[in-house]
Amino acid sequence: MKLNCPSCSNGILKPTKLEPGLPALSCGKCSGVLISMLSYRAWLEESSYQNINPAKTSIEVDDTEHAMACPKCRNFMTKYRVSDKGINRLDSCGSCGELWIDSGEWELLASLNLTKSISSILSQPWQKQIALREADKKNEQKVLGVLGEQDYLKVKDLKGWLSSHPEKEVIMRYLLRKNH
Ligand SMILES: [Zn+2]
Ligand SMILES: [Zn+2]
Incomplete structure (x- = not known):
């Protein structure tokens, strides 16, 4: 054939x-x-x-x-x-x-x-992982676009530091708390 x-x-x-x-x-x-x-x-x-x-x-x-x-x-x-x-x-x-x-x-x-x-x-899981990573990348680009490089890097730094911090929850609450 x-x-x-x-x-x-x-x-x-x-x-x-x-x-x-x-x-x-x-x-x-x-x-x-x-x-x-x-x-x-x-x-x-x-x-x-x-x-x-x-x-x-x-x-x-x-x-x-x-x-x-x-x-x-x-x-x-x-x-x-x-x-x-x-x-x-x-x-x-x-x-x-x-x-x-x-x-x-x-x-x-x-x-x-x-x-x-x-x-x-x-397989579906593999393809889904790629789609998720693509979405993440797009989101990063969006934040970078809004903040500009300097602030974006600052926030990224903070995010990395925060993600492994044992008192992450306390810091998050503190950051999000509105001061009246
Ligand atoms: Zn065929
Ligand atoms: Zn060919």
Whole structure:
């Protein structure tokens, strides 16, 4: 069966190996790869295969922005953020368990020490954590915007000091108490 690349649509997927013992289908055009979660899990269980190439210092990573159709069943694949530090997402087909990894994303996973954590990445808790951290970041930006850098840093300092203070509650009450 000839499979077309879900990312660049002109490429044809050809059998390759992502790691020793981890079969994949790779696109000659965009260098993205398709792996099946079944072979991924089998690879994980083979301890001898767990020596992953050391991460390179600078990685060129692609991320397919458009929604992708699974090359096997044509259903839309779901995008999963890898971390809150970059925009990269893995595309997974829930119905046939295929995973699309854009060019450089495997190396990115390796650099984050996450090549063995793909199942976790594809989970709700992981995705929720990223969403929460994003919300936190946005909130910090908002406060920074309102206060300006100097006061923001002062407040951040105070917050850090306060969070580990044994009399935190007393200080909070004191700070919030209105003086009449
Ligand atoms: Zn391609
Ligand atoms: Zn599919």
